[in-house]
Amino acid sequence: MTSLFLSNLTSHQTLMADLSVLDGVITRAGEALTERLAGGGKLMFCGNGGSAADSQHLAAELTGRFMKDRRPLAGLALSTDSSALTCIGNDYSFDDVFVRQLQALGRSGDALLAISTSGQSANVIRAVRAARELGIYTVGLLGRDGGALRPICDTAIVVPSQVTARIQEAHLLIGHTLCGLIETGLGVA
Numbered sequence: 001m002t003s004l005f006l007s008n009l010t011s012h013q014t015l016m017a018d019l020s021v022l023d024g025v026i027t028r029a030g031e032a033l034t035e036r037l038a039g040g041g042k043l044m045f046c047g048n049g050g051s052a053a054d055s056q057h058l059a060a061e062l063t064g065r066f067m068k069d070r071r072p073l074a075g076l077a078l079s080t081d082s083s084a085l086t087c088i089g090n091d092y093s094f095d096d097v098f099v100r101q102l103q104a105l106g107r108s109g110d111a112l113l114a115i116s117t118s119g120q121s122a123n124v125i126r127a128v129r130a131a132r133e134l135g136i137y138t139v140g141l142l143g144r145d146g147g148a149l150r151p152i153c154d155t156a157i158v159v160p161s162q163v164t165a166r167i168q169e170a171h172l173l174i175g176h177t178l179c180g181l182i183e184t185g186l187g188v189a
């Protein structure tokens with residue numbers, strides 16, 4: 001009998017091979033995000049659960065370091081401030097935890113990377129809708145059929161899988177690629 005690990009490994013490897021179809025859209029997203037950062041904008045991130053972890057991980061690649069030593073870049077995860085999350089969730093609604101922070105901190109010329117494996121998280125959808133209204137460029141890092149987020153993001157990167165864990169594994173690869181494209185696009189030596 002195949003072990004769980006070998007079965008997961010096989011499905012992971014199959015998905016990884018399928019991701020080459022996303023090359024063009026990932027490159028375009030990287031260019032758009034680089035343009036915002038080069039123009040003085042910041043890159044915000046949001047998502048729930050594992051995607052909240054991805055948000056803070058990727059934001060730290062920008063403010064800290066990724067592959068190269070260079071100036072700190074403006075990355076901000078909207079999933080990490082426990083006081084903001086609990087206040088907004090408690091006093092308003094959990095659906096508002098990202099949108100309220102985005103409306104407080106976001107400016108035209110910024111960008112938002114919205115991460116959701118289903119494309120259906122209401123708090124992420126609200127953040128993307130508000131971002132568009134504020135002139136903030138939106139990239140959706142999605143899965144399954146892209147859900148309700150797919151048509152409302154400026155650029156939607158949809159990982160072709162139905163399995164949340166596999167989609168998240170692909171999201172990290174794509175997130176790291178976006179960080180690499182940003183460093184290269186900004187001409188970091």
Ligand SMILES: O=C(CO)[C@@H](O)[C@H](O)[C@H](O)[C@H](O)COP(=O)(O)O
Pocket residue numbers: 048049050051115116117118119120121124164165168
């Ligand atoms: O990491 C996992 C499952 O692997 C979970 O924490 C998962 O992220 C949560 O169920 C999220 O609430 C799912 O939200 P979404 O990806 O559908 O937007």
Ligand SMILES: [Zn+2]
Pocket residue numbers: 050165168
């Ligand atoms: Zn997970």
